[in-house]
Amino acid sequence: MSAARMTVVDAMRRALVLAAERPVRGPNPRVGCVLLASGNEHDPRMVLAEGRNHGVGTPHAEAEALADAQARGVDVRGSTAVVTLEPCHHRGRTPPCSSALLDAGVSEVVYAVADPHAVAAGGGAWLADHGVRVTEGLLADEGTQVLGVWLDAVRAGRPFVTLKIATSLDGRVAAADGSSRWITGDQARMHAHEVRAQADAILVGTGTVRADDPSLTARGPEGRLADTQPLRVVVGHSPVPASARVRSADGGELVVVRSRDVREVLSVLQEREVRHVVVEGGPVVASAFLAAGAVDEVHAYVAPVLLGSGRSAVVDIGVRTIGEAVRLSTVGVRQLGEDMLVVARPVGPSREEEC
Amino acid sequence: MSAARMTVVDAMRRALVLAAERPVRGPNPRVGCVLLASGNEHDPRMVLAEGRNHGVGTPHAEAEALADAQARGVDVRGSTAVVTLEPCHHRGRTPPCSSALLDAGVSEVVYAVADPHAVAAGGGAWLADHGVRVTEGLLADEGTQVLGVWLDAVRAGRPFVTLKIATSLDGRVAAADGSSRWITGDQARMHAHEVRAQADAILVGTGTVRADDPSLTARGPEGRLADTQPLRVVVGHSPVPASARVRSADGGELVVVRSRDVREVLSVLQEREVRHVVVEGGPVVASAFLAAGAVDEVHAYVAPVLLGSGRSAVVDIGVRTIGEAVRLSTVGVRQLGEDMLVVARPVGPSREEEC
Incomplete structure (x- = not known):
């Protein structure tokens, strides 16, 4: 550890960088922590230790920073812990950080x-009750951004749902005979694999398994498998054939949910601590999630291709007239080779109402 | 006229600017001309006169430049005429520029x-035969760009066809009950009006007239009518109601073509010297133009809206399997408010084969 000096704000910026070094995936949030020596509020102070969370079952960021200091014989009594997320206050897979910080003399x-996690919250109040000076909300926007979909998911009590559709310019996902490989081009497919690699689960219906037999793996350039593979979730009542590619050894665990009820499906995934699921179709499943108001973000890959017939990306979602349309707000538009990607989110508050 | 001095290349750049001052519309091309005093090939020379074409029935750029010189008593004998398009060689609404340049002593x-106009071409060769030094192809790419769709249309012997579609993210142009106002937002609609204002004609089918009763006018901000209005073309066998808005006094002339045959329709427009027609639907007409291979450019406005049912932008275009898809090449993608615009052109040579 260098003998760098930082103000509290700079330390938070550093903690955010530490947090962001890990990909946004997994049941646990990305958290960073910097321990600063005691001193005046706005003066630069000595950095005593740093820590960050490495994923499920590993020490939390605060614990790692405390352990780092201890290993190097650094006295942290009287220090300031600068953390991107409120210290946890429950004994889960690891001991609570609140008491660890208090015990260390911070x-x-x-x-x-x-x-926002009901089970883990309350660390700040508990520390304050025990005489620790506690400040909440420093660089809160940046902290929210680093937490990403984890925060949305934990706040809503269900996984964050990204709906992916890949269509022709006239909204078709397949030609009249059902063929669909390939409507979009290499760059769009590569982007979709990057999204998969950052998600906890990919979800399709049994109809898509039978029609397209997808592998549901996350792959990088040249088809190489990504280091971590999302769960492969298949929903619906039809059986998944023994030879289906979703059973292949090279992808994530296969989870079959024999239900088309969106709440039930999300509840199963919530129990599996899935924070982010990418719903990849087909049209019946996509429409069920839309009709249930359970889509948080749409990734629409649109190819400059016209088909004139064939399945549409979305089927009945209960819209009869234009005033009832599901309106989204465009977050961004990108050209990916010949194709474009539209990222859009439903307009208005919907997450809290639904599940 | 200032006594500026220019090289031949600079004079061509100036001529291109003069040409581009007029909008791309109307039967005649945008042309600019600069007359340079005699001198060495690469040296700057005195600018003697300038001219540009102002539209149908007005003097051509060369004629305007010659007249400008004459009016100011400037001697143009031995001069160099720098023109963005080969001087015409036929007597149409105005006398041929080839002989005018020769007579003036250029x-x-x-x-x-x-x-590319069969009737007007040959000016360069004729001038060379008469002892004028002729060079073709200086800044040809820029010249092609300034000529725009006029060049495509004249080369193909039929109007350049832009197909406009405005759809939801799932490719619908209307909800289940037929309602479609509005899928796209203000900025997309304003852009579509700018495109109309630069076109010679707007075309819809009788079905669209009955279903949507569009005005087919070109309007600017705050709904103000554009100075020039494109022809309003309605195709199909059903009658256009007496009360239809396309008959309103505030738009361009109404042309009814009682045919669904795309070649026949384009032939009527070609006789009217239409160089650029915007096909605005509905799905049946759009599909007929696509199936005939008669679409040169697609403007697809896509709104972040999901409908799940309702008419698709394109219906049967004879594609049964993905390999037969009409593939386009994306020229550009733009975000317009919440919507996006994809401009795409058919892949490969198609114009010459068709009409």
């Missing part, structure tokens, strides 16, 4: 975002 | 693009 805790 | 002609 006298001040500054964090960006309050922990 | 000794050199440099032009960017050869005239």
Whole structure:
């Protein structure tokens, strides 16, 4: 550890960088922590230790920073812990950070975002009750951004749902005879694999398994498998054939949910601690998620191709007249080779109402 | 006229600017001309006169430049005429520029693009036969760009066809009950009006007239009518109601073509000297143009809206399997408010084969 000096704000920026070094995936949030020596509020102070969370079952960021200091014989009594997320206050797979910080003699805790997890929240209040000076909300927007879909998912109590559709310019996902390989081009497909690699689960219906026999793996350039593979979730009542590619050894675990009920499906995934699921179709499943108001983000890959017939990306979602249309707000538009990607989110508050 | 001095290349750049001052519309091309005093090939020379074409029935660019010189008593004998398009060689609404240049004593002609118009071409060769030094192809790419769709249309012997579609993310142009106002937002509609204002004609089918009763006018901000209005073309066998908005006084002339045959329709427009027609639907007409291979450019406005049912932008175009898809090449993608615009052109040579 260098003998760098930082203000509290700079330390939070550093903690955010530490947090963001890990991909946004997995049941646990990305968190960073910097321990600063005691000193005046706005003066630069010595950095005593750093830590970040490495994923499920590993020490939390605060614990890693405390362990780092201890290993190097650094005294952290009277120090300030600068953390991107409120220190947890429950014994899960690891001990609570709140008591660890208190026990170590930390006298001040500054964090960006309050922990929305009902089980883990309350660390800030508990520390304050025990005489620690606690400040919440420093660089809260940046903290929220680093937490990403994890925060949405934990707040809503269900996985964040990205609906992916890949269509022709006239909204078709397949030609009249059912053929669909390939409507979009290499760059769009590569982008979709990057999205898969950052998600916890990919979900399709049994109809898509029978029609397209997808592998549902996350692959990088040249078809190489990504290091971590999302769960492969198949929903619906039809059986998944023994020879289906979703059973192949090279992808994530296969989870079959014998239901078309969106709440039930999400509940199963929630129990599996899935924070982010990418729904990849087909049209019946996509429409069920849309009709249930359970889509948080749409990734629409649109290819400059016209088909004139064949299945549409979305079928009945209960819209009869234009005023009832599901309206989204465009977050961004990108050209990917010949194709374009539209990222859009439903307009208005919907997550809290649904599940 | 200032006593500026220019090289031949600079004079061509100036001529291109003069040409581009007029909008791309109307039966005649945009042309600019600069007359340079005699001198060495690469040296700057005195600019003697300038001219440009102002539209149908007005003097051509060369004629305007010659008249300008004459009016100011400037001697153009031995001069170089720098023109963006090959001087015309026929007596149409105005006398041929080839003989006008020769008669004036111009000794050199440099032009960017050869005239593709069978009737008017041959000016360069004729001038060379009469002892004028002729150079073709200077800044030809820029010249081609300034001529725009006029060049495509004249080369193909039929109007350049832009197909406009405005759809939801799932490719629908209307909800289940037929309602379609509005799928796209203000900015997309304003852009579509700008495209109309630059076209010679807007075309819809009788079905669209009955279903949507469009005005087919070109309007600017705050709904103000554009100065020039494109022809309003309605195709199909059903009658156009007496009360239809396409009959309103505030738009362009109404042309009813009682045919669904695309070649026949284009032939009628060609006789009217239409160089650029925007086909605005509905799905049956759009599909007929696509199936006939008679679409040169697609403008697809895509709104972040999902409908799940309702008419698709394109219906049967004879594609049964993905390999037969009409594939386009994306020229550009733009975000317009919440919507996006994809401009795409058919892949490969198709124009010459068709009509």
